[in-house]
Amino acid sequence: MNLKISHPTKFLFGKVELPASKSISNRLLIIQRLCKQSFEILNLSEANDTRLLQDILSEDRNVVDAQDAGTTFRFLTAYYAMTEGEKILTGSEQMKKRPIGVLVDALRELGADISYMGEEGYPPIAIRGSKLKGGEISIDGSISSQYISALLLIAPSLSVGLSLHLKGKVASTPYIKMTLKLMNKLGISYLWKGNVITIPSQPYKPLTVIVEPDWSAASYFFSFAALASSSELTLMGLNKESIQGDRIVANLFEQFGVKVSYLKKGIKLRKEIVENPLLQFDNDFNDYPDMVQSFIPIVAASGLPAVFSGVKSLRIKETNRVEALKIEMKKFGIEIIELDEDRIELKEQALKESKEPIATYNDHRMAMSLASMALTQDYIEIHNAEVVNKSFPNFWENLDRIGFKIEEM
Template sequence: MRIRICSTTASLLSLLSPMAAFTAPRSPHRQQQLASSSLRAKTFAMDESSNQLTVTPIASLDGTVTLPGSKSLSNRCLLLAALSSGSTRVENLLESDDIRYMLEALDALQVPVERDANDATSVTVTGQAGPINSPSPESSLELFLGNAGTAMRPLAAALCMGHGSFILDGVPRMRERPIADLIDGLRQLGADASCVESTGCPPVTIRADGLDGGEASISGKMSSQFLSSLLMASPLCSGDVVIRIKDELISAPYVSLTIGLMKKFGVNVEVQGDMDGTPSFIVGKDEKYTSPGSILVEGDASSASYFLAGAAITGGTVTVRGCGSDSVQGDVAFANVMEQMGATVTWAPESITVTRDPNTKLKGVDVDCGKIPDAAMTLAVAALFAEGPTTIRNVYSWRLKETERMKAIVAECTKLGATVEEFTDYCIIHPPKDNKVNENVVIETYDDHRMAMTFALAACGGVNVIIHDPGCTAKTFPTYFEMLGGIAS
């Protein structure tokens, strides 16, 4: 049985045509998100024949942005709700391709998900009180998950705990994104799972018959999602599970996020050792997921980085609402990097405000970004407007993301006039002379949402920037250009 879940990216391109972004019908939640946009809002011209959006010069970013829900939290909440006993209302769910892939996968698995007719960002999931079994035990159920790593990896682990045969596949780029470390960990626990090709990448085949538990030692060097996926699936085993990191753990804040969310669903994870070293994790056999009744998805901290950086670059004042000093997401630390560069940062429990004194120039920094690899992409563009070079370290994971981000960032920064030194897991960006970026540069986005959103900020240099395939932002933030224009002058 084959269930193919198609991308809706193309249909969202129409929302980016001139003026359409500000006249298209909106859900009540969307209206609330855009309520702070001023009447001076910019529109960016879309050329549909070339599939290119021209972001016109941005003199300043000023205003308040209510962030869409976090991608990482949205898909984790949906999966844990599906595995829990009881029903869970999930609110402020991100509206994006990645979340649609997870929702439609749950539909294919016949996990009841009720959409709220009045709010596209809220759903109610009826949990299975344990593992998810295949609705078609006589045949393999194929789930097409696009390029959504936050759906592919957790589902690959969770489906090993039930019964049935599954094939998990995605777009060509997903077939280049490693998953072998996760499969290795699952096999150590007794799972019958494998990569179809010899590359260690999807498609993944699973022949599930439940798991007893046990011990697994995995690498944490390539992605923290492998550990998070194993942790979320562990309470579905009939016995204790011990997971050890055998080398180092990158993006540790994302693992802490996972553990914190599991606790909200009633499961405790014992952590032994230092999260910055080689920790071990224990999930007892008596731990079971129980619905919290309702859960609100925190605003996406990675998405906050674009607006915070824009304020720092232009000297405007931007407040992002939805994440702040109480955030569970590690990417809020990006605001600290803006402060190191010379911006002024004000924290509140659920918001962050960034501005910059016009008399204070941004300065280059040398930062270990291993804990904030997604937000670190935004730093690459902020570096174009700083005095002196900026070194972005410990971002080997860039090479394993939606595209080969290291090479992509080097290429596009170079087009804009920077000189970039590329190394295995870091790069050094030397800004253009006098911080003047090149005019009318066509930014190749490589079907990577973060490339489009990050490099749109080059328009803060007072030039037109042309974004090729702007619709790729549908992966996590389909209204990004609308919201950027809403606070731009």
């Protein structure tokens, strides 16, 4: 599906219905399987990734296709390793390019029987599951927090629990904290001291859980609010006490004139004049790398010189997001320079008009983040716009509600 997107007035007003958090939903589905007593999950995400994980867990398949769902693949790798039975876990062609070796090595240290069916360190993998003892292991924390969360989720079900040493600069720490907070809510005690997380063997306790709306999805509407001529948007369901680290967007976008008011049933975004405008934007996104794509358009439109740090993990997402952003922003006259593996730079430069279609690289975040470029142009074209179904199936409907003109081509 290819879309032509424009906004006639560049004035944004209305209510936005955000999806439930995919990250929270997927963690809860694994916990639900590990808990010996059933419990209910309310407001479960309708994202493709969550539906896929739910379907897989509800059926007994020998060959499991995780498609392009990275979290699903990683969580299932750990879950199947400690669950009796034999599984072949595979995925899409892009998934077969995403490394899994760090997690497999850690699970093997715990006694897991996992072998590669193709290239060493990459899917597909064959898992011969068994009850794992647990113990003390180390893992490189700089690559993906999902490896760490996968191990933490199964830790209480291991015979002697788990003591996990995190090596290096840990990426996406708030997502690890989210995992631990959800586990704690469902009865699990843990100790995080220094670079070691210790979880004793113990049972999960059943509790009805309501999944929060997704702050990651909210970030795109912060970007819209910042780029609009005028904006007053209500994002339903969000709250200040969220366990999601991506709530940091509320503080970061304030630098671009987006004022947040907390309401009983959500938050209100209003664009205001910035009294002390930024002269440069330098920020470390190591704890919330998915936010990088939400900030690129507003930084580019502002003409600010900028350095984005903490982008290393973006290279092993649904696509190499650093490379994809370089290609797509160049269409608008914006050059993104790679300073090193973990940092990118934007020089002070002006946006240009572009009628070149935006490619999405089968990446939901590329589609949603670059949709905001419609507020800097007469219109934009986005190809394969249906990729948003991965995390936010009603994304385009929400844009229509706040005044965007969405035309299928």
